[in-house]
Amino acid sequence: MESAKLTELYETAKSWVFEAGEVIKRSFSDELNITYKSHAADLVTDMDKGIEQFFIDKIKNKYPDHEILGEEGYGDKVKNLDGTVWIIDPIDGTTNFVHQQLNFAISVGVFHDGEEKLAFIYDVVRNELFHCKAGEGLYLNEEKLPRLEDTTLDKSVIGLNATWITPNPKIDHQLLLPLVRKSRGTRSYGTAAIELAYVACGRLDAYVTLRLSPWDFAAGYILIKEAGGIISDVNGNAVNVLDKTSIFAAKPSLHQEILGLISPGTSANGQ
Numbered sequence: 042m043e044s045a046k047l048t049e050l051y052e053t054a055k056s057w058v059f060e061a062g063e064v065i066k067r068s069f070s071d072e073l074n075i076t077y078k079s080h081a082a083d084l085v086t087d088m089d090k091g092i093e094q095f096f097i098d099k100i101k102n103k104y105p106d107h108e109i110l111g112e113e114g115y116g117d118k119v120k121n122l123d124g125t126v127w128i129i130d131p132i133d134g135t136t137n138f139v140h141q142q143l144n145f146a147i148s149v150g151v152f153h154d155g156e157e158k159l160a161f162i163y164d165v166v167r168n169e170l171f172h173c174k175a176g177e178g179l180y181l182n183e184e185k186l187p188r189l190e191d192t193t194l195d196k197s198v199i200g201l202n203a204t205w206i207t208p209n210p211k212i213d214h215q216l217l218l219p220l221v222r223k224s225r226g227t228r229s230y231g232t233a234a235i236e237l238a239y240v241a242c243g244r245l246d247a248y249v250t251l252r253l254s255p256w257d258f259a260a261g262y263i264l265i266k267e268a269g270g271i272i273s274d275v276n277g278n279a280v281n282v283l284d285k286t287s288i289f290a291a292k293p294s295l296h297q298e299i300l301g302l303i304s305p306g307t308s309a310n311g312q
């Protein structure tokens with residue numbers, strides 16, 4: 042995609058993200074229509090659906106040949122990253138949105154012919170937009186952020202949900218215990234998008250989770266790479282952004298150090 046076209050797409054996408062954020066802010070005084078999806082902890086609101094539809098209407102109207110993968114299913118059945126593909130989570134952190142009206146984000150990642158191009162993670166309430174145009178660095182609002190530097194586990198704060206250190210079918214949970222014991226602390230924000238944005242900007246040193254969907258991590262994946270971090274699955278394998286997967290993002294040397302603990306015998310090739 043030529044540079045002028047990408048810049049136009051970036052500015053347009055950014056304006057839609059802000060516009061969607063305004064819609065969400067205005068909704069705070071309205072009563073939410075909340076329903077369950079697969080189970081009682083899997084909430085969805087009319088705002089999740091409305092914001093996804095908002096993006097789809099905007100994108101299809103201006104860029105009819107672009108494809109969209111969204112959590113609420115109003116987009117396309119995206120099978121590959123040919124052409125321009127948007128991966129959208131209209132509200133990441135719906136439980137927080139419902140319970141706290143805080144700690145949730147709009148997450149938008151854009152790929153073109155398989156390459157990461159644009160990413161936006163917008164913490165609507167804090168008015169923090171983490172964003173990038175690939176190759177031009179990571180920004181928090183107007184401020185360009187420094188690239189991530191190496192660190193060690195004993196000086197790190199790790200994003201980790203307590204679920205994953207209880208017995209579960211995905212990993213020997215004992216392997217994750219050193220992250221709790223050897224780090225400076227663990228945090229769980231309940232929004233994968235913000236947790237990945239926090240790794241990208243250095244507020245967290247790493248983030249580990251055993252189950253995410255493409256819309257949860259696509260924009261964060263782009264931001265982490267742009268910031269100079271490493272993002273892979275928990276075995277250190279490269280991530281396919283169209284698949285459900287575990288996600289492990291960290292500062293470069295920390296990625297190696299943690300991988301040696303949680304996935305002994307594997308070597309990092311995620312990038």
Ligand code: IPD
Pocket residue numbers: 112130132133134135136202230231232233234252253257
């Ligand atoms: C959820 C959040 C949460 C993660 C869940 C996701 P949603 O997304 O990202 O942090 O642990 O796996 O489903 O449903 O609030 O968009």
Ligand code: CA
Pocket residue numbers: 084085112135
């Ligand atoms: Ca959801």
Ligand code: CA
Pocket residue numbers: 112130132133134233256257
């Ligand atoms: Ca999500």
Ligand code: CA
Pocket residue numbers: 089112130131132133134135
């Ligand atoms: Ca969501």
